[in-house]
Amino acid sequence: MASTEAQVATLLTIASDAHAQPKQRLEALNAFEQLVEGRGDLVEHQTTVALSFVSVPNPDIQKWAVGFIECRSGIDAVQHWDTMKKIKEKITSFLEMSNTNYGIKTRVVKFLQTIVIVQSRHVKDSMTKRYEDISLSLCPPSHPFLDPTELEQEAISILNALMMLLRRESGSTITAIVNAMGPLLRTRPQYIQSIANAFATWHNVPSDHLTDDQIRSILKCMRIQLISFLRAFPYSSFALFVFDTLLELGGRQEVTIMPKQFRTLLAQRDSAEDVARNNLKRIGVYNGESSKRPRLDENNGIGSSAADALSQFDVTQFPLPFVVEIILATLQNISLDRLKQAIMHPTPAPSRIHAQVNNTKRQTPRRDARLRDPRLRVSRVDLFPPTPAEVVNPAVKIESMETEDLKSSFIEQETPDQQNTSVAIECKMQHGDESISLGMSPDASESQPSTPERPMLTFRIQPFTLPQPVSLAPTQCRSLMRMRLSKIFDAEEVLSDKMEDMQSSSYVPSVGYSMTKSQWMIIVSRLLTRGLSTDWEYSWRIREMDNERDIKMSDRSEANGECEESETINEEEDEETIKNIEEKKENLENVENVENNVRNEDSEESEESAPKDDSMSIVKREPEYIPNDESNNAMMIEEENVEREMRSNELREIMVRYILENFEERMELALTWLYEEWYHDEIMRQAIPNYSPNYPIWFRRLLDSVMPLLERKDKAFTKFLLDAPELLEDIVDRIKIYCNDPDRMQLGFSTLQDLINLRPPTRPFCLKILLLYCIHNDKITRSSAIITVKRWVPDHPQVASEVETFAKESLNALRNERSPQLYDYHYHAGSQSVNAEMAIESEESTKQSEDVKWTEADALRHMELFFGLCSKKHELLIELFSVYTDAVPKIQKIILKNIQPLIKYIGMNSPKLLNIIKNFPQGSETLVLRILIILTDTSRPTSRLVSIVKTLFTQKRLDARCLIPIISGLEKDEILRNLPKMLELLVNTEKEHKPVKELFSRILSAPPTNASNASSNASKPSISTSGAHALSAPLTPQELLVALHQMEDSVELKKSREAIRICFSMTNIFTEKTIAGSLQQMADQTSMPTLFMYTVIQAVAKYPNLAKYVNNILPLQMTKKIWTNSILWKGFIKYCTDNQPSSFNVLLQLPKEKLEDVLNQEASLKLPLKLYVERTWNETQRRNRMPYLAGLLEISG
Amino acid sequence: MLVSKKGFKVASFGTGSAVRLPGQSIDKPNIYPFGTPYDHIYQDLQKKDFRLYSQNGLLDMLDRNRKIKRAPERWQDTTGFYDVIVTCEERCFDAVCEDLIGRGEERNLPVHIINVEIKDNHEDAMLGGKAILQLAEMVEKASNVDQDMQTILEKWKEKSKYSYLHCVAYF
Incomplete structure (x- = not known):
């Protein structure tokens, strides 16, 4: 047996070796085939061969496949392929045989799975990379002997056969089949539907031959397969379908290992079951349809031909221009009228709504703050006239209005492509015969083939008359509205972001509560803004305004210069917006005319369309509101306005409270709402000149309540202000509250910074606030502000110069004798109180300022910003x-x-x-x-x-x-030249000593490599640090000291003496040795510096040890006639007096007259000198010198 | 452990993201990354609370484990091929199955995965271990494992009264 296995292995290696001669490969294969076929009766043998073959790892099988695909021609290759086919058949037949052992079956199953993978097409979603994936996509349609279509069909039938086996096989083989599907699904996700369906069918039809444990195991494997699929393709169009199947198979048991978003979804489903039931009842039409969809799919059964045809049809295989051309060509074949008709009055077929919802949903995540800016979407409202569906039934109306509304809010964001798509789908519904070519748009390929046509036949609009509205008392009305609003808020929990993420995939949701959170937010916001504060007449006017604007926008030829200016969509400056509005006011007259005309012509339509912006109108409209009754209307409207105002404010208050409950999470809602308010205000201001806007009121209200709640590091606040539709100065002023709070100062400043950076219109007042904080009297506050401001200097083109100007101004304040008064950094709520307080404060400060002189702190706060800028x-x-x-x-x-x-x-x-x-x-x-x-x-x-x-x-x-x-x-000589000038500074006061001392240490700062100096310098840090400098100092201490003695001509002696004294005070530089060196140097010179003796006396006084040394040099000076210079001579005598008796030896070397002179001047020396001579001199000395000394010292023989 | 004592060629793995052992309270488990030597864990726990961990048998278990192998290993990190995998918790069964799917099943080698649900405490583990040993012996005796696995399982179930999950997957 072992030899057979080895033989098979060798054959397989040759056969799969792409470099081997085709002939060799063929021979190997043939030999192999014989092995499989031949000696037929030996089942044992066959099994071994098959086992060896089937256990070939995937890469080898794939190598074969590539070999076949690359091999375009040649008899060998064809034969080769034929053999291969035979082997394949043979192996497949093992499955059919009743006596095949389970082990072989499991391997065969796996072998077939590999074949299915190789013989099917690569799709975009495949987890393998296209170039790594061995698939039919590699095989050109023109391949000489491989027919891709046929091969694919074969793969599908293999897959179907495998699925059929689920019914018949034993437990372990079924699990093998199920588990073999894993890699197949990853590389060929297109088969998920058939497979999941097969799983579901298997589950629904009980299998008798299996034990409970086996059934449990099989179900478990299936669930793991599906979960694994969901994990790999969470956004696949089949994800929800798979998820449903999973639940059907008892997937709740595996809730812990489900991917997170599906876990959330499951939780939502559980909690929202009631809501879902209600919704299903209410929105019977299209959701009922969509929840039926999976069922339809299931009816298609395993490997239904339609599904297969579609899965084979991959639009992405075609180049984009080609697809576009086909779509365009098809559109051109449709008459313009029909197209218009299709757009204006689309059949409310569910699939269209699906497609639309799909589109909007896919758009949702891409929205950014800029696109949400109402200024950018002025043109959108009512692009779409009401659909007939709206008249049908109030319940349906609400739903379709939502869709309609959403559609309109995103329509301008859609790329041309997507618009094409949606148009294409609509056309398809109108013209079933053309749908084949149109079906190639991606949306269509994703949706199921049978759905688009079907509902068209079943859904017909029936004429419907509106029942008489129930009228409610005002209080009832109010409480009802309050209640409803809180209900609406409750709904948010159900619509988490996760849900939205998941639905952003193209899969059409099958459940009733399919609204996303952003849709919900828009609806709530509109309800609060337009829904409550406009009656239908105003709303009509608004609609007209919008239409008017749209017309203008589109018709540029009409526009005069002013118009063009106002039409700039991306206007950043508020000024321009105002201009725009003013212009609109001028047009108001026209609008009214149009309005009247239209109303006369078609009053019915206006009645229908008016509440379109106003979803609450059903509740609100009361019998008094009959448009023709104009005479007493004015007063009633007045009253009603007040009443409505109260009511809507009450509801807005609920909104504020709701947002405050969890500001961070509901900030998006808050923003959506504020945008709506702002937009609504804009419209209303055009309609009613003296309209008082709501937006500032509620923005302020929200900020005032939110600000105390936020923490130091809360980014939400900044984000909120950045995204808000319009920032008024007093709103920005509120940031001061944060800036004044030591804990949240950073938040305040960073918010200001972001606003200045990202919202240029608010820049002037934000910058003003920020700059004022740069001269705040609290140091910490001030420096944070300065750090913030400094970032713009010097690179920011506008801000930098403003900051600079301000810094200069505040610096220039220092020129004045008095310090300016402090700015008022407090935030004052309400403008009136600001003035009042300001007045008081300024009075106080003027009083104070009379005697306010500059304090250091004051001066400092004016300087710091400037200094900060200077550093940059x-x-x-x-x-x-x-x-x-x-x-x-x-x-x-x-x-x-x-x-x-x-x-x-x-x-x-x-x-x-x-x-x-x-x-x-x-x-x-x-x-x-x-x-x-x-x-x-x-x-x-x-x-x-x-x-x-x-x-x-x-x-x-x-x-x-x-x-x-x-x-x-x-340089050295420069120093020596300038030294006198510097010594001029000395005026014999301690104060002046300091710079000179400093000077000396600088001159000597890099000490020469004299060991003793270096070590002694180490004690003085400033010198030792610079001592590390590689350069040597310009002067050595010794040179300096000598130099100081040699400036008799230019410097007064007094000053030189001071300088020398300073040297002596720097004991660590002018050590004993240095001084000795200097003295020696001076003694060696031909003429003696006047201050020599002065220095000698100082030196010996400081370092008594030097006396001996000095006594040795002094006798040399005798030759230089030291006595000729009176100062030196005086010094000499002083030295000798101070340093007796060691100096006597020197003294005794003087010529007789000079000694006499000394003794005359300093008589006190006589006696000690006499004693010295008597004591120390020996006989010979006495004999030689006594004669001349005897007289002087009065020594007796 | 019992299984290996009887001379089977066995390897053992965890499937979680880290080694979690009971701690002083249920919300404070002791967590170690895979690959931390048993000896290290033993010393660590001994230092933390010798009494508690010797009382609940954790130290005994670690002591035994450290004599068998150096450190706990993670299933997802292994590259070896096995014929039979026995898991003692459904969670692990799921993890192993999913992991094999994720690996791509490229080798086409079938493997039997069997789950025997055993409560994770000393006593049940002992009994469960014995049952698994029994199963292993039965599997070992079989002439053709693939063919006989189902029968073996059914017989084993009758004897041991454990319910099981079984499937064939591929490496």
Whole structure:
């Protein structure tokens, strides 16, 4: 047996190898066929062979298929194919044999499933990619020996046979068949209907030969199949049908593993069962039909030829232009009259409504806020005259009005294609004979073949007379309306978004409550706006207005210039809208004329069409409203208006409360409603000049109630304002409430930001509010506002300049001596109180402002925005310079103090900043100096900055202090040259010491690689950081100290002395060693600096250890005749006095006269010196030198 | 476990998205990703509440499991082919069937999936385990599993009184 298997495997490999010689492949196949056929009686053997064959993995089978398809000609290929067919037949026959074992059957089933996949067409929905999918779509119709149609038929009959087996087979084989359908459905979803039907049929007809457990298992498998299909194709046109079948098979058990939207749907169905029943009763006509549809389909049975023909017909296979052409050609064959007739008075055939509903539903998700803008859809209302269905029966009327209304609200969004489609469908109903070619539109291919014609025959309009309306007392009326409205609101729960999503698929819903949420919202909104506040006469007028407008819109040739202007559909500016309205007012007269004419001509029609906008009119219309009774009408209308106003406001209040219950979820409803109000106001304003609009009232009312409820991070508020139809200034003003609230400040600002960005008309007042917050006196509020505003600078074309102007203005306020009064940041409800309060406040503030001088906080709040902008746009800084020159000293000080972070941020690499420094205005020297200091605080000045400052220094005769910041950028000789000027700053006060000290540390800031210096510098952070700089400092401490001694000509000694003293105070730089080095250097020079001895005295005082060192150099100075310079000489004597007895050795080296001079000046030295000599000198020394000392020191022999 | 003790070639899997073990209350299960070693889980639970988890037998179970294999595995992540799959909960049966459909059934290898509904507690698991062992032995004895599966199941049902779900699916 094993050898057979191996043999089969080899043969199969050869046969499926596309690269092998055709001859070889054929031989292999033939051999294989013989294996299957031959030695026929050995069932065991056959089984093995078949098993091996059938267990070939799919990719191999598919490789064969591709092989066949690619092989276009040749005897070999044909023979090859024939053999293949024989094998196929043989294997299929296993299923028919009663003695075949179950294991083989399961494999054969799977084999057949693969064949069905390969021998059918790829469709758009297939889960496999087209190029990966081995299907008949790969096989050209002209293939020499493969006939696609025949093969497809074969596949369908195989599938049908498999489905038939469900009846006869054993439990496990049935589950095998069911499970084999999985991949088939994924790649060929077109078969779902037949398969699902087969499942349902199997379930409905009990199978006797199966045990309970088996039935349970089979049902389970079927359900899993269907659920798996729903998961893979949730939006398929068959999804709802499959879902229904699933429920029929007991799918409720698997509710937990259903895809989410179907779970929701199920829940909805359960909860809305009552509603559904009522609806079904009420909307008997088309829903009854649609719920019948699946049944019709089921009647078609398994593999019904019609369904198959349709499934074979794939419109998407044709190129689009071709389809369009066919549609157009067909339309041209229809006479214009008939077409018009079809559009104007369509037969209320259910399928048309379906198609329409379908269209609108598919549109729904694509709606965006812009399209909802009523300004864009002014042209739409009543494009469609009432259909006869409306007169038929009040119940039907409501439904069809909804459809009608919805249709009209979306009609302008439809693409031409879709319009074509709907027209095409209507035509089809009118002309059954032409429906074949028209049927190629996608909608038709999706809908079932038998439905469109059928209802036409069954549904006939019967004449119907309206019963007398029941009249109700006003209170009854009101309570009834209230009740109804709350009922309507209750309905929302049923219409969740999920439902809408699902129905956006093209499947025609089969249940009664098929309204989507957006439809519901529109209906509720219209009910509240137009439904309640217009009586039929007004509504007629409105309709006329709209029609008038439509005519104008379409007839451009008539339009004069003004008209054209007003017809701009995308007008953004409210101004233009107003213009538009005004123009409409002018036309009002005409409208009235038309109205009269029309009414006389056809008063019946007007009566019918009037309530079209007004679905509540059934309740509302009372006998008094007889149009011809005009004499006493005026008063009654007046009264009725007040009454109606009250009533509608009451209902609107219910709406507000309802929205507030869950603002976030119902925001869409709120917006829809507000749009309707707005639109209605627009219409009414054209009709009645002194009409008072409702929209602002209710918008305000809604905002006032919503705002306290919203949380800090609530995006809903922003979204709400962004989407609202029109923002009035006082509405935007309400945002201040948020801005003033520390917790929700961010919300306020981000809302303002979004409004400014996305709603240009509101920009002026939003920006005004936002900018005022930029000079708010609370720091946190202010900085949030500034951060918000800064985002527009410098890139936003309009806003940036406005922000800049405002920033400059507020900065310029600093020029004044007094600070301006605070703005009023509070939101004041109601305009009257605003004025009153403002008056009081301004009085108070004028009183205060008399003695209001600038405080730092005040000045700061005027500066911060500007500083913020400067950080983005450096050139603005020039403004600050000019303000600085004009400002009072206090302000100047504040500026100097607060400018640091900004300058730090800008840095010295900004060419704009450098430019400003270069050209700074007279009077702002201190500011420039401050900026320089900040710039160079922690880093070395760039060469560019250095050169600018150098120029300034020479050209504008700047204070030497300005050199300090850049000193480390100067060359050594430049420093030495300018050092005297800087030392001029010293006036012997502590205050002036500081810059010099700073100067010194800057000069020395990059220490030479002298180890001792480096380590000692580490203690001073500012130096050590810059010490890391790769460059070495321009001067070493030693050089500096020496230099300070050598400026006798240019600097007063007093100042030099101060400078030296400062050096000594910087102990960490001027260490003992440095000083010793300097002293040595000076001692080596030919002439002694005047201050040498001064330094020596200082040094030894500070570092006593140096005394020994000094005592060694001093004798050298004798040769330079130290006594010739009186200052030096004095210093010398002082040193010797201070440092006795170690200095005596030096002293004793002086020539006799000089020593005498010393002793004369400092007599106190005599005795110690004498003692020293006596003690230390030995015999020889005494002998040599005593003679001249003896006299001086009075030493006795 | 019993089945493997008797020397069958067995692998075990979970079908959920994570390993969920009972926690201190019903709404606070202990959740670990698949692949977390049993030993790790054991240590973790021991640290959390030794008394509770030894009392409800969780630690015993983990201790036993960690001796058998390193970590719990997830069915959806496996690539191997099996002849018979036994699930102990309808949920798992559904998951396995759906998963096989999703895999595409490209290998054309039939597999028997059998669900035996066992309550997920120690005692029932013990009894259920025994029943499954019985079933496995019966399947093993069969000369042609595909042919005899139905008969085996019926016989087994009579003996064990468990109801079952069975289907043939494909790898």
